[in-house]
Amino acid sequence: MDRRNFLSLAAFAGLGVVSPRVFGNSNRNLLTGKKIEPLFATYNGPFHVLINAGGGWDPTSLCDPKGFAFEDDPDAVNRSYATGDILTAGNIRFAPLGSMDEPDYFKTFFEKHYQKIMVLNGVDTATNGHDSGSRHCFCGRLAEGYPSFGAIAAASASRELPMAYLSFGGFDETQGIVARTRSGNTNALARIAYPDRRDPNDENSTFHSAAAADAIVSAQADRRTHLEAIEQLPRTRDAISLLYAARTGTNELKKLQEYLPAMLSNNGNERQVQVAIAAYKAGISAAVNLNTGGFDTHGNHDATHIPRLVELLKMIDFLWQEAEAQGVAASIRVLVGSDFGRTPNYNDGNGKDHWSITSMMLMGAGIPGNKVIGTTDERHSPIPVNVGSLAPDPNGIRIEPRHVHKNLRRLSGIDDNEYGQQFPLTIPAEEDLKLF
């Protein structure tokens, strides 16, 4: 039951229930003074992890590999490896690349994770614009006006979770259905988690007595009722709703403290993962945008792009390590994508420009791994797929982000709920690719 509805019904039934969470230590029954338990369970459904390779990655250097035919091949899609050196892990083909320190890192990664990975190649984003491409990839619609998949998933889980939708960047539009949370200096979280304490480490150092705190909460609830009764402009009503929804459940922020490592990693990507997994483990987050950039390599592509891909794969690997360590790996569902792809040729600056054909990778709960759907020709143009068999078919259709999102929505049970209906992805039956 929606928490606001619960409170409304409880009040209607004369139960006199008040929010126990608005001011930290005020979770006591007004009459008995006894502590009362939270009114709703923390979140433990699937954790939706959206990983954004910002700037437009090059799938031909990763999971849709295309190299050079011979040394100095003028038509080389990639100059960094030969087509004959392309590697496989299970059914997944990948580029034989790595970093200076770990030249075989792609091999290490794919051999470790291929059984979890579904690769979608030849995905047509139909754009060369960064914003529109990122939007298309992470919401399934090219035009503006839709929230990201993470926002819909988070709102569907519970828009009142204190960190329902955690975002470190990338396309994270919410259209007002859920509030984003942006991570800052996690050292300040202790004071934020205990807003009722003068000293966050001393539970007895409250600003107000328990009775005063409860009285304030009660007055705030009355005030909300008053404001909702008199304010009629939609924007104002939405703002009131968002403020009170944000307050509900804020005490659960304390749990984040329990699951954060004593020392956060010095690596920015790993830090994102640590905060995200801790928030999920605490039951206060349902979706996260992880973000790593630097892929917009219009110049010197090989030297700058491939190390970024290594960092991306390491981030994904660390995500699974951390999820395993926290015992939540079975609940993680991952979408990895980017703005678009990069041209199948080099420009005069040894860079690659924008190319609207890309790849996406799915992993985790409910995703069949060791699978590749979709393909591209030698110049990285998409080859249509048969809607029934998903095999290459010149009379088939192109895979688009909306197909991927339709499947993800169905898997997460959010395609036809309140938010799915509010932002529908309408696909005719004859074009509805069933990816899993």
Next chain:
Amino acid sequence: MVWSNRQPRTRRLFGSLTLTALAGAAASLCLSACEGNGKCVSNAEYFRKEVWAPTLSVKCVKCHNISGAAKDTKFILEESSNPGYVEANLKVLGDLARYEVDGKKLLLIKPTQDGVTHEGGMQLDPKSDEYEALAEMLRRIDDPVECDNSVDLSEYFADVELLDEEATLRKASLALIGRLPTQEEYEQVRGLGIDALDPVLDQMMTEDEFYGRLGEIYNDLFLTDRYLPNTNAIDLLYDYDYPSRRWFDATADEALRNQQASRSNRGVARAAINLVKYVVKNDKPFTEILTADYMVFNPYSAKSYNATGVDGGPLVFADDTDPDELLPGHLPPRGGLDAFPHAGVLSDPMWMIRFPTTETNRNRHRARMVYRFFLATDILRLAERPIDPTAITDFNPTLNNENCAACHGRIDPMAGTLMNFNAEGQYAQPEDGWYPDMRIPGFKDETVAYEDFPTAHQWLAAQIAKEDLFAVATVQTVYTGLTGQAVMLEPSDAADPEYVQKHRAFEIQDEVLKDIAQIFIDNDHDFKMVVKEVVKTNYFRARNSGELPAEKAAELSTVGTAQFLPPELLARKIEAVTGYPWRANRNDQDYLLNMNEYRIFYGGIDSDSIIERIREPNGIMANIAARMSNEMACWTTSRDFTNLPPDRLLFPFVETNYKPEDDNGNAVPAVIDAIKANIQHLHRHVLGEQLDLDDPQIDRTYELFIDIWKDGKAGIEAGTYDGNLPYNCRSENDWWTGNPLPEERRITADPDYTVRAWMGVMTYLLSDYRFLHE
């Protein structure tokens, strides 16, 4: 201060005026027309709904654009992602409406292939509604019929209650200068109508705080505060270009050296922002932010840049140690020119570095930002129509392929005008000239003469300054800065169930903002005029409405005073209301402004990796607000009581020994009256609410006070509560000086539990929706 239902004043329509200006020789172009139902339908409205949406946007613009298959014809349309597309396209129709073949309009016989060939084939059925609508559009152009007010703002806002003059002034004052109006200022506007705000706002816009806020608004665009830490800005300058950039290294005293470094760096990093401030402060035409033949320095950055005065002599500051004093000056000459070719922010090294380029990007990123900041155009939205890369087989596709040319046709010529700024942001003419495989440097239909290449950016600045879209962009920036809302984009998804309502909302807002843009232009680009006009709009003043049917609610979805205050504005409001900033110690930075404290958590930006604000509260932001309300209530309640009543901001009508009941439990009416009067004062002072003493909201707050007080009194009597205040909530020193207060003014004990009861009231009010929003 009361809410009013005052109707908006009639406004001139920018669109119509623009049409007048644009039409020029095409004097036959009509302004608007009236038709059935007594409703006046402007040409712009008719064009949008009946011609553009069903026909031109679907069938024509794909080829008839500057880079499409029909790019060599006279019929070149603008995409709807261009804010001025209606006016521009109406001008095209007006120009071409004169062309006839055998008495038939060319614009009608071409798409129907009626006796002429059309390379795009048959596009319109002469019996279709679309054809008839186009014909009607041309009749309207031939036979002008005017109506006074083509967009009925009063009807649109009829259900909306507006803030009255005083409430508007309070909101504007907090938004512009971060303080509450004085009583004198309130009296200057009370009951005198909304235009009475103008002189008060003019005066407010002379205060330093306004220029601080102006800097924040423009930093949200320029993001040059990224370079504020350490000497990050100066470190991006090269010794070769600026040998004295680290002049302060010669200072022996370490503390002084660090101060000089910090102030130099600030002047360098904020040069573009400071130019905006300088132009506004000195009442110069706002176009000078682009056309200024000077740069703005503080005494410290002038040394780093080795700058000279505009007359060629040394820069002479009134106070060499004032980092906020700004003077115009020149950078040392470059590239064989007699003087450095300044062009406002377009020649600022830090602005150029903030938006970098590469050998292959070739200033396109910079050009995109110029379009966005100064021409109200998001060039990448042009790329949002679906494209097919497999169709791109051309040599040099950004030049030759129409898929690419949608953006590059606009962006590449402008990129060329910025040719003289290298990847390091320095003026350096390209040794081999500009790239021959790109479009000729220019803007719109004009190109830069070869001999003017060394000053091409100055040419661009002059071109932009003449554009109506520069005015639109300025108004949009101010609107977003004052309301916290992005301007609406024209809805493009006709399948959206609320498309009609959203389109109506867009049209109205578009008209209102263009109206202000026209006023801006008519007043020699007076920036302060824009601020005053935005403050007076119904968007800024809308307070409430009657109950709205669903369709009307969708129309009014962007209207309302419901901005969740960003950290900078909330920080100032806290100090304005309580008298004290929210910070641990007086020499610290405010919690809400400190990157390492709550600034980022509370939705702020660091101008580096976090450049977009969060404008809706989440759980963490709610907790920060809760902590603020607790902490500020604790700190400031006793502090305020240490002052004499006339000097108090919060508790002028009560004392700490004012108890609502005597020792026998009998009510003390005089004290109760005083407490209620103070609560009434707090609702007005903290929340901006004008309430009668018998208002239920006053009663509810009084009930809160009584509940806490009674519980506390009982607790003290029972010995379960301490008679002293918590340590942090005591007041023994003057907070601003740190000096001990006289013994009789110190407050450490709370034997009657009144201070803590008032703390509860303050927490309640400081956490309220109306305190956290404006």
